[in-house]
Amino acid sequence: MAGYEEVNVRGYEEFCKAVSERKGKDVFAYFSGDKDAQGKSWCPDCVKAEPVVRGEMTHLPEGSVFIYCQVGERAYWKDPNNDFKKTLRLSGVPTLLRYGTPQKLVEEECLKAELVRMMFTED
Template sequence: MGLHRVPVSSLPSSWQGIKDRLPQSGDSTYIFFVVDDDASTGKPWCPDVREALPVVEKYFEKRGDLEVAVVSVGSRSVWKDPGNIWRTSWGLRAVPTLVKYTGTGAEGDGVVQSQLVEEETKDEDKLRAFTQQDTSAP
């Protein structure tokens, strides 16, 4: 249980294809969208991701009963491109973003139940409330 990094190049293009390959937590699928590491530092290029990643990782590891897939939206130049697939097809507006998907919609897309964006992903109380309804949070 905990966090699982999912290489972008290995993800299928359809929601169902992705859903079938990602960790499931009950009826929910959690995806934590982050950025690539900067080649010169070995750390995420986005300061918000650098701060949020250890908080989210620690929370899900401590929790133990839920899994989250970690997906990178790309390098700085890839993410900043308005045509980035994560912006256009997935509706992401900022990183880091932790999304809880429940089921599949009529169009075959994942149904977003809720999400935490940027600063919210660094707050353990918000993480606890965000995951509360799936099982009993510690």
């Protein structure tokens, strides 16, 4: 049994709600482009990165939370005023971050298993 909780959300408001309900926990968030009915994201890097990130989730700290967040359709993501860019300062998808810390992996960094593992294991 995994020692972490996984939460799947879509959009900025759902993300904020998921974080606020888990105050005091170690939260890791993975941001990806929305998926279609076949479960494929419009973001090719997200498609490549997801299995890498999922493969390292066994290294998540005990009691931590992993939030998988779909950021919306491509047009929404491209808007420089979307909440993810404005408030969370995301610059690209996929992004993996440790919430409340400066630690973050963006785009091709999410394809490197060793970087993902370091994020999950370092304090």
